[in-house]
Amino acid sequence: MTLDLLHDALIQTDRGWHSLPGVLAAMARGEVAGFPAQRPHQRPAWHMFLVQLGVMALDRVGLTDLPQAEDGWRAALRGLTADFPQDEPWHLVCPDRNRPAFLQPPDPGGLKWSDVATPDALDMLITSRNHDVKREIAQDAAPQDWIFALVSLQTMEGLGGRANYGIARMNGGYSSRAMIALVPAASRSSQIDPSAWWQRDVQRLLSGRTGIHGSALLWLEPWPEGRSLSFQALDPLFIEVCRRVRLIEASGRFIAERGTSMAPRIATEGLKGNTGDPWAPIHRTAGHSFSLGERGWTHETLVDLLYSGNWKLPDLAVADSVEREEPVILLAEAISRGQGKTGGFHSRLVPVPKAMVAEMFGERPVAVSDGILKDIAAIEQALRNGLATAAAGGDRDKVGKPHYARSLPARETFRLEADRMFFPELWARMTAR
Numbered sequence: 001m002t003l004d005l006l007h008d009a010l011i012q013t014d015r016g017w018h019s020l021p022g023v024l025a026a027m028a029r030g031e032v033a034g035f036p037a038q039r040p041h042q043r044p045a046w047h048m049f050l051v052q053l054g055v056m057a058l059d060r061v062g063l064t065d066l067p068q069a070e071d072g073w074r075a076a077l078r079g080l081t082a083d084f085p086q087d088e089p090w091h092l093v094c095p096d097r098n099r100p101a102f103l104q105p106p107d108p109g110g111l112k113w114s115d116v117a118t119p120d121a122l123d124m125l126i127t128s129r130n131h132d133v134k135r136e137i138a139q140d141a142a143p144q145d146w147i148f149a150l151v152s153l154q155t156m157e158g159l160g161g162r163a164n165y166g167i168a169r170m171n172g173g174y175s176s177r178a179m180i181a182l183v184p185a186a187s188r189s190s191q192i193d194p195s196a197w198w199q200r201d202v203q204r205l206l207s208g209r210t211g212i213h214g215s216a217l218l219w220l221e222p223w224p225e226g227r228s229l230s231f232q233a234l235d236p237l238f239i240e241v242c243r244r245v246r247l248i249e250a251s252g253r254f255i256a257e258r259g260t261s262m263a264p265r266i267a268t269e270g271l272k273g274n275t276g277d278p279w280a281p282i283h284r285t286a287g288h289s290f291s292l293g294e295r296g297w298t299h300e301t302l303v304d305l306l307y308s309g310n311w312k313l314p315d316l317a318v319a320d321s322v323e324r325e326e327p328v329i330l331l332a333e334a335i336s337r338g339q340g341k342t343g344g345f346h347s348r349l350v351p352v353p354k355a356m357v358a359e360m361f362g363e364r365p366v367a368v369s370d371g372i373l374k375d376i377a378a379i380e381q382a383l384r385n386g387l388a389t390a391a392a393g394g395d396r397d398k399v400g401k402p403h404y405a406r407s408l409p410a411r412e413t414f415r416l417e418a419d420r421m422f423f424p425e426l427w428a429r430m431t432a433r
Contacts, residue, residue: 002249003092003143005102006074010092010143012037020090021073024054027195028066028073033186034194037144041345042123044179044333045152047194048279051201052237056080056216058202059209066199080217089220092143093247093254103150104246105223107259111244116256119149122245124157124335146247146254154219154241158337163260167242168231169280171273175291178334179279180305180317182352185329190351192329200323201316205237205278214238218265228267236276241265281311292334296346299422302332303373307366324358327351350423356430368429376418380411387411 003010009017014034018026026032027050038046057076058064067073081089088094094101116122119141158166159173166173184196214235215221221229223244244259273289274282281290290311293301305311319328330350336343352360359365385399387407392398 004087004090005092005147006077006087006090008143010147011035012144019070019074021077022070024050024073025068025070027198028068030195030199032195035148037142038148039123040347041335042148042152043347044177044279045156046148047198047201048179049151049155049239050198051205052239053077053080054198054202055205055209056212056235056237056239058206060212060216064206066202081220084220089217092146093249095248097246100219101247102147103154103219103241105219105221105241105244105265107244107246108222108224110225111259113246113257113259116245116258119145119256122146122153122256122258123149124153141254143254146256150245153243153245155239156335157242163262165242165261165264167240168264168266168268168271169240169273169275169277169289171288171291174337174339175273175289176334176337177273177277178281178290178292179331180281180290180314181279181331182317182319182323183329183331183349184323185327185351190329190349192331192349201278204316204320223261223265226262228263229265231266231268231271231275234266237278277314278316279314281305281313281317284310284312292336292343292346294336294338294343296336296343297332297334297348299419300373302330302348302350302423303369306361307369309366313361318361319357325354326357327354328357330360353427353431356427359430364430365426369426372422372425372429376415376422379418380414383407383411383414 005020007019009019009022011018011020011023012035013023013026013032014036015026015031023032035046057073057080058066060079061076063076067076077090078087081087084099088096088099088101090102092102094104097107100106155167156177158170158175160166167177170177181201183192184200185191186193212235214233215229215238216235217239218229218234219241242265244261246257247254248257272287273280274287277289282288283290290305295301305313317330330352331348333345333347335345384404384407387410388399388403389396391403391406392400
């Protein structure tokens with residue numbers, strides 16, 4: 001075995017290199033402000049992974065406070081893998097393929113495997129034109145590049161064709177795992193504080209726990225071909241693995257081997273992504289989790305999620321009594337997926353002033369936001385009609401489709417500006433009343 005996440009300093013933060021328990025300890029001390037080697041689309045997967053892992057590890061050993069020492073976290077993580085005294089589930093490479101490795105389920109035998117040369121080729125992100133994030137460029141990859149890619153793939157990936165199933169925590173194979181969250185703002189800024197965010201989510205989720213109920217780390221479980229795990233047999237915060245992957249050492253470097261499966265890791269029939277994910281909005285009548293469209297997190301999308309009444313917001317997107325006294329950031333992140341492609345990674349941060357935190361999910365913003373939407377629509381219609389009339393030489397009777405089409409660039413420019421100004425205008429109008 002090699003590359004032990006429990007002891008080896010494999011993960012770079014802005015405060016130096018740490019083991020996995022070292023990262024958790026440093027975040028508990030509030031020291032980590034970033035992960036320099038992490039790609040933007042990997043941030044939500046990494047945050048959710050660390051939160052789920054931290055909550056279940058502490059719950060397993062009966063702790064309610066966040067340990068600030070690395071040894072405390074190491075012991076807590078080992079509590080989740082007590083059946084593996086050699087710590088195989090925490091090694092990035094385990095030559096015994098009958099044993100799990102980090103986010104790599106045991107090999108059941110009899111499978112065909114294909115080589116994956118680089119971690120970015122293993123990662124979940126695909127695009128129709130290979131422009132959003134270039135593929136197979138990490139030829140001199142560090143172990144942490146494989147760690148981030150494994151977390152991204154195994155906890156966020158969708159359907160990748162026949163025998164390549166996606167995660168349970170999304171509404172169908174061509175959907176995505178969306179994150180909606182309230183995040184503590186870094187001191188005197190509108191930037192995210194990763195340590196404070198992680199602490200907040202761990203403490204919020206840990207307060208409602210009563211022990212581990214079911215399988216927690218799904219890469220520990222055997223995966224016989226054609227068999228799926230029952231959703232009812234899993235802990236609510238289970239960390240899943242959707243693909244068969246094994247990392248190996250070959251010719252002095254690491255590569256991955258990827259296999260297919262004849263059944264998804266988790267039996268998802270009827271779930272529609274409604275798995276209790278604490279970051280996922282759920283449609284109140286249809287019962288499915290939210291899927292992000294190709295236009296991304298527009299103000300129209302966020303207004304629908306926040307104020308239409310159609311969606312139940314996740315617990316971690318709602319402020320508690322303490323948070324209502326401080327400014328926060330509304331964070332929305334997801335990859336927009338389609339069949340065989342993605343619409344790219346979309347992220348939107350909406351700073352929420354301190355005075356608005358207590359009211360942002362009340363009745364007032366529903367009416368105020370509706371008024372702003374109507375104002376935007378009225379201005380856009382006037383712009384459309386005026387430019388179309390000008391294109392027709394000022395003769396309204398001659399206005400037709402080609403003339404309205406001439407207004408599209410200006411209307412799109414206006415829409416983008418309206419989108420940028422929407423939430424500052426919402427907070428300003430609410431403050432004025």
